[in-house]
Amino acid sequence: MxxxxxxxxxxxxxxxxxxxxxxxxxxxxxxxxxxxxxxxxWRQSTDGKYMGCPQCSGTRFRTLKRREWKEFERTGALPS
Ligand SMILES: [Zn+2]
Structure with a gap:
C-alpha cells in the first residue's frame, strides 16, 4: 500500500x-x-497491529492511487 x-x-x-x-x-x-x-x-495479535507511516509511525495518511504513484515515480512530486 x-x-x-x-x-x-x-x-x-x-x-x-x-x-x-x-x-x-x-x-x-x-x-x-x-x-x-x-x-x-496483545501486541502480537492482529488487534495490536495497524498500518502506518514508517517514518513517524503516524496513521494520518492518504492512500495513493496507482496513477498518483506512477506520477510520483516519474516526476518525484505528487500531482496536485
Ligand atoms: Zn509520517
Whole structure:
C-alpha cells in the first residue's frame, strides 16, 4: 500500500506497526510477570497491529492511487 503521510510528508509504502511500546512491554515484564505476558500477546495479535507511516509511525495518511504513484515515480512530486 502506497501512502502519503499528512504528518511528515513521507511518500511510499506503509508498514505494519505494533500498538503499544516496547519500553512499556519490558517495564511490565520486569515488574509484573502476567500483565507483561498479556501485553506481549496483545501486541502480537492482529488487534495490536495497524498500518502506518514508517517514518513517524503516524496513521494520518492518504492512500495513493496507482496513477498518483506512477506520477510520483516519474516526476518525484505528487500531482496536485
Ligand atoms: Zn509520517
Amino acid at each position: 502506497k501512502i502519503v503521510c499528512s504528518d511528515c510528508r513521507y511518500v511510499g509504502n506503509a508498514v505494519e506497526l505494533k500498538k503499544g511500546s516496547r519500553r512499556k512491554e519490558i517495564a511490565l515484564w520486569c515488574c509484573l510477570f502476567l500483565p507483561g505476558l498479556f501485553y506481549t500477546l
